[in-house]
Amino acid sequence: MSTAVEASLTIEQRPLTAITPYEQNPRINASAVEAVARSIKEFGFRQPIVVDEQGVIIVGHTRYKAAQHLKLDTVPVHVADGLSEAQIKAYRIADNQTATIAEWDFDLLPLELTALSELEFDLDLLGLTAGELQELLAPPATTGETDPDDVPEPPDEATTQPGDLWQLGRHRLLCGDSSSPQDLDRLLDGNPIHLVNMDPPYNVKVEPRSNNAIAAGLSSFEGAKHHQQLDVERHPSKSKPTGKKLRAKDRPLANDFVTDEEFDRLLDAWFGNAARVLEPGRAFYIWGGYANCANYPPYLKQHDLYFSQAIIWDKQHPVLTRKDFMGAHEWCQPPETTVLTPAGTSRLGALSDGDAVVSFTTQDSTLVGLREGHSIDVGHRQYHGPLYGVTVDHKQTWCTDGHLWTIRLSDDYARKWCVYLMRRGDWWRVGVTKMRTTWGFGLKGRLCSENGDEGWILSLHDSHADARISEQFVSVQYGIPQTCWKESPQAQRRQRSHVEELYQRLDLVQLERSACAALQAHHRSRIYPFVRNQRTRAKLGSRQSTQIRSCNLLPEIMEIPIPTRGVETRWTPIRAIDVQLYQGPVYSLGVSNHQHYVADGMVTHNCFYGWRTGAGHQFYGPNNATDLWHVKKVNPQSMVHLTEKPVELAVRAIEYSSKKGEHVLDLFGGSGSTLMGCEQSGRTAFLMELDPLYCDVIVQRWEAFTGNKAERVTGEVGG
Known part of the structure; x- marks a missing residue:
């Protein structure tokens, strides 16, 4: 009589409908189904589902659900005959439990992941979380002689003069004008740019707040209506100097106090200059605040810079009143969302770049693209947080809190x-x-x-x-x-x-x-x-539409378009909003032209998905990297620059969107965080900085960290 060890492995193809799940399966596997389905789609069905002689699953419930998810007709099956009832029950438990006993070799695993990444393999198929991949793929930082976040105080008098060009090892720094094409050409000297990472002024009147600064008039505005109420008229007690010298961060930021018209002109010049030298298909990270959500996009679009998604910086600080930095935010829906296409309906998770969907125009509230559709870009990420269930009539769709909807207010509002x-x-x-x-x-x-x-x-x-x-x-x-x-x-x-x-x-x-x-x-x-205040310019009413995020939708008084017949739609009240926690993949669409699509029978707004157009987008980070970056802010007491950023922010952008040896441009050098990120990660930085004192800071910071000396090349100011 043969033993279980000697039993032969016979595999046959069976209809999925001929297999029965075990009703008392103790393994919870819902969150793994999507990952297993993606694995089967990529590698094939390489492990059979194990069933007993009655066709009840012993091992492989997740593979069974994944097969349903993929709408497979047949699957490979092995019948485990000759096992007792006790052995079958034990096998179900042991198969799952024994898999948890093994451990990873964390010296070898990062090497394998790096090799896969270099082969441009989709790491999202591996089942690791975004945090795990980020930690495993993070290269050891280049060690220096100082902490990379240490920033020296500016000197009392500048060594750097306008027009000076510094060579800092492989990096370059020019004291010049970021809006000047001549200055930028001189800085780059013909070198291509593979990534832009910059932090321009936000034009929000960021002010120093010390007594010395107020006494010196650096925080004063005409009249008594300064938005932060820090002027001398309202705070006369703070106009007495403390006796200490002015700190570097007590100096106002250049170009942060200009008119809206002048700031628009500067944005046009800055973004146009960056776009002119950025390689097609390569990414940009432009930090900004809430005030810039409206004024950045028009100039990005004007210069063929495709605004993709917003990166939210969680500063990990108890006071959240300035959680304001955005580069480009992804408003997403789960993969099971049904999307209307010219060929019928499709799962959101099954759509790919270049596919076509039916869209919507707000001009006459009709569907467009019923025959040919409108091309899309698709993005996805892992998400853990609340989903908002929007119910209209008997339809419901789910989305993240920041997902945009085009709405009208009902007459009752x-x-x-x-x-x-x-x-x-x-x-x-x-x-x-x-x-x-x-x-x-x-x-x-x-x-x-x-x-x-x-x-x-x-x-x-x-x-x-x-x-x-x-x-x-x-x-x-x-x-x-x-x-x-x-x-x-x-x-x-x-x-x-x-x-x-x-x-x-x-x-x-x-x-x-x-x-x-x-x-x-x-x-x-x-x-x-x-x-x-002063930034929400959209009008709200029953005869005009505007965009509202999921977390701000108001049932009964807000209406959204519902397709009815042909190209026609009907503005229909939202009946209810439900909220539930969710962990898993979410997808976003970038819809060409009309920026809408139909999700689960409701018209919803386009999802933003940033790089320069003209070539395929290139991304080198993990495929399930999140758009919420938890990076501790610089201690305010040690800040040298008013908007100083930790080096880790720059490193993350650099490693996600460039390769070692490539070139990174920062048109607003500030205290030099982008330079330090490039020094640590093996990239070459090209920095422009208008203020000679902060050019000195950047040079001293790099010299202290590397132990090397920078070389100054004097020259005429460009442009």
Whole structure:
């Protein structure tokens, strides 16, 4: 009689419908199905499903679900005959448990992953998380003689003069104008650029805040209406110098105090200069703030720089009032989402670059591309967080919090009241307003009249009384004031000094935490306010459409287009919004021309997916790298530059979007973080910096880290 060890392995193809899952399977495998399906699609069905003599699965439940996912008709099967009932039950457990006993050799595994990456293999097929891949693929940093984040103080007088060109080993630095083509050509000296990583001024009046700076007039503005209220008129007590010399970061930033028209001109020149030298298909990372979400894209598009997705920098700091840096954000949906194409419907996860989908035009609210479709770009990533289920009629689709929707307001919205949360600097307050007032959209009007920065709608109500009760509940539950920031006409009731005294008595760090807790409880996002003062220019109404993110959708008063017959659509109220946690892949589409597609029977907005057009996009990081970068910010007490960034931010962008030996351009050298990232990672940096003092900082920083001497080449100023 043969033993189990001697049993032969016979494999046959069976219809998937002839296989029965084991009802009491103790292994939870839902999160692994997508990964296994991708593996089968790439490598083939190399491991059979093991069944008993009745066709019930012993081993291979995940492969079975993956086969269903792939809509396979037949699968390879091995019948494990001759096993007792006890052996079958034990086999089910042992097969899963024994796989968890083995361990990786973490000296050899990174070598294999690196080899696969160099072969341009899709690492997303391996089943490792984005964090695991980032850690395993991260090369050891080039060690230097100082901490790479150490930045020397600027000298009292600059050594560098405008027009000076520095050679720092293989890197180059020019003290020049980033908008000048002549200066840039001199800096590059004919070298190609494979990656742009730059942090231009945001034109948001970033100010030094020390007593010395205010006393020197570096924080003063005409009148008493500076947006951060740091001018001498409002803070006379801070106009007395402390006796210490001015710090480097007490100096205002160049080009951060210009008119909107002048800033538009500068953006056009900066982005055009960068695009002119960036190789086709290569990436750019342009850091910015909320203020730049509107003014960056037109000039990126004008210069053939394709805006892909936003990278959110989590500074890992308890005060989140400036979680404001964006380069380019991916608004995504899960792979099972059904997308309308000219050939019918398709799973979102099954679409590829170059495929065509049916789109939508807001001009006459009709579908376009029913026959030929519109070409798409497809991106995907791993995601762990809330998904928002949008229900219209009997249709429902799921998406991440930042996914964009084109909406209109229903006729009923004007009669509604809302409870809102508003922020100005590190002040927060809760309040009530009618959705539509004599002056227009209620919350936007409140934001303007009280000089607030951002506002969120927490809840809707049918009456003022109901809204007041809800407002008081939020205020008491989370400890957030209801006090209006606008001075009362009756001076004895509420003066500006009264409001300031209130917030001076509050723990503003705790107030921030409480506000974030209130937002989370109402399924709102801290980084996606409903309106921003002087930056939300879109009009809201029942006869005009605008874009709203999933986390700000309001059922009953917001409508979205639903396809009906042929090219026709009907604006239909959102019936409900559900929220659930999700972990797994999410996909994004970049739709040409009309920037919409139909998801699960609803028209939704295009997803952004940045590189220079003209060639295939090149990316060298892990395929499931996330767009939320957890990097600790530079200690404010040790900052030398007002917008100083940690080197790790530059290193991550550099390693994701360039190869060793390639060239990286930074048109705003600042304190030299991009240079240090290139020095560590084996790339060559080309830096432009307008301020001679910060050119000295960059040179001294590189010399201290490497122990080498930079060579200065004087010359005429370009352009």
